[in-house]
Amino acid sequence: MVYLAASIVCSVLVSVLLKIARGQNIPIAQAVAVNYIVAVVLTMLVLKPDLSNPAAFLPTWWLFAALGVLLPSVFVIMGKAVDTVGIVKSDAAQRLSLFLPVAASFVIFGETLNEGRLTGIVLAFAALFCLLWKSEKTKKNAKLPQQIGLLLGVWAGYGVIDILFKQLAKSGTAFSGNLLIAFCLAGILMFGYLFAKSTKWTKEGIIGGILLGGLNFLNIVTYISAHQAMSDNPTMVFAGMNMGVIVLGTLVGALAFKEKISNINAAGISVALAAIACLFYWEEMRAWFDHLF
Structure with a gap:
């Protein structure tokens, strides 16, 4: 549980x-x-x-290439979303992205669609709609299309990245090796982009990058450690991570940054939590209701 809590904190600290x-x-x-x-x-x-057998990574070169493009792109989109829309909605949109790989699991990977997953996916789209909802007053905001685009970019980007990592796992190559190559390609792409723009480097950018890299890596390592420590209950890690980030992100956004959310947006966060619960605890909830009634 300590690893899971640390991973949740690191994820929110990135935001x-x-x-x-x-x-x-x-x-x-x-x-x-x-x-x-x-x-x-x-x-x-x-x-x-x-890395003793580099040839083992060749069959998955197209996956690494896609991740090399998506990882930095989505990170930049997430940064703009947090700055423009806020931590609360951005973190919720990121966590709702898990429903794209869930949908892909039965569309692409041949897994069985059950009632829990179907209910979870429907609720996820309802939650996303609520998060994107704007009041009549804010609908006049010229930045509204940009805000909606950023949230959709976060949702779709992280969802596709999860699908690509799942496909990599099926290839049989080691996760740490996959992660290393993806990081290398992403770094090469970002530095190539910045050098092409003749970017003037700043100490703030470098120090910020060091902090960001440390938090990002700690998030990954503690998440993996949580799965290892709670190997007999992986659903607890999946659900705990996503619910924890949504709840903590909401508290931090509201208390530390005074982010305002409408009643419909707040309902969207609640529906997102319900969607995650349906995905991971459908059978347990059914058994509880059957016992209760």
């Missing part, structure tokens, strides 16, 4: 860092690029991936 980036003059693109250097170094030191 907090992205939220304060503008106020601290931290260029998000620079921070994301430096983040991948830190992630590569920590992956080598901590996870110690087996």
Whole structure:
């Protein structure tokens, strides 16, 4: 449980860092690029991936290429979403993205669709609709299309990344090796983009990137450790992680940054929690209701 709590905290702290980036003059693109250097170094030191057989990674080159593009792109989108829309909605949209790989599990990977998953997916789309809802007053905001686009980008981007990682897992290659190559490609792409723009590097961007890389890696390592420590109950890790981030992100956004959410937005967060509960605890909830009534 300690690893799970640490992973939740690290995930929300990433959003907090992205939220304060503008106020601290931290260029998000620079921070994301430096983040991948830190992630590569920590992956080598901590996870110690087996690179003795490079040919084993060749069959999945297209997956690495896709991840190399998506990882930095979605990170930048997430940064802009947190800055524009806020931590509450951005974190909720990110966690709702888990329903895309769930849908892919029976559409692409041949798993069986049960009542719990179907109910969860329907509720997830309802929650996403509530999160994107704007009041009549805010609908006049010129930035509304941009805000909706950013939230949809976070949702779709993280969902596709999860699907790609699941496909990589099916290939039989080691997770740490997959992670290392994806980080390397993402870093190369970000640095290539920044150098092409003749970016003037700042100490704020570098320091922000180091912090971002450390938090991002800690999030991954503690999440993996939580799965290892609670190997007999993986659903607790999945559900706990997603619910924990939504709840903590909501509290931090509302209390620390005074983010305002409408009643419909708040309902969307509640529906998101219900959707995750249906996905992971459908059978338990049915048994409880049968016993109760």
